[in-house]
Amino acid sequence: MxxxxxxxxxxxxxxxxxxxxDYSLHVSESTFTINGTQYIGYETAFTLPYKQVKKQWWRYIKKKAHLFNYKTHYELTISGTNEELPVKFISQMLETESQGALLRLAPTGGDWTTQQVSSLRKDLKVMLVDFKIDYYTxxxxxxxxxxxxxxxxxxxxxxxxxxxxxxxxxxxxxxxxxxxxxxxxxxxxxxxxx
CATH class of the missing domain: 1.20.1280 (Monooxygenase)
Incomplete structure (x- = not known):
């Protein structure tokens, strides 16, 4: 008994x-600095272990973009079609105090119009939500x-x-x-x- x-x-x-x-799909706008350069993009938080999230993000993004790995961040390039230029963006994963992860993503460089940058940022937000859905599922x-x-x-x-x-x-x-x-x-x- x-x-x-x-x-x-x-x-x-x-x-x-x-x-x-917590399986939150919340993504928020963010401004962050990497190596003295300021980026405007999006960030999202995870309550799951940092190393686990980082590994899954690497696997996810490796399927979609060419990856250049720095110690503090990734530089990613998605090849464009014949008429479009390749799209470059930066990704940073930080470990939070609660052993979770904070993922940041923003477009970099390029001669983009403000409309193109706005569209690209929206696409990056969708990419973050898609990653979270894929990962949590x-x-x-x-x-x-x-x-x-x-x-x-x-x-x-x-x-x-x-x-x-x-x-x-x-x-x-x-x-x-x-x-x-x-x-x-x-x-x-x-x-x-x-």
Missing amino acids: KTTLLLCILSFYHLHAIVAQ GIVQEQIKEQEKENKKTSKSLHRLKNSTSPQADKLKTQLSNGELKLDALKQNLTTIK
Whole structure:
């Protein structure tokens, strides 16, 4: 009985941690300085670990642009079509005090009209939102797969004890019930990301 109660409390705590994860798609305008040059662009914050976000940003942007890596930032170039010039922009990832990450993105250089710069900045904002959706969706889908696998394993164990009234069977029923609650919470998180 004590074990079942303890298991329920731990499961509730874990479920609360899953639901409490912040999957905000908020992107705000930002002015920042890198190596003495001021840039006007966008920034967005992540509550997830800095190194994990940085790795995923690198993978994401590597598919879309040519990358030049500096110690403090990336310079990125997206090749233009025959009529368009290549688009260059700068990306900086900072670690926050809470071990999260702050991602900044802004257009650089080029002989752009103010209308073109405005359009380019909007495109960069869309890119940040797209990255966050892609990143968060991947995380939640992985958590859903893990939870489904765990629920299936628990269900098989419970099936082996199907006619038993042992404390082990009660424990497995509680574990399966909590697993289903976690799975529902994860699926709900997936719908809130988009």
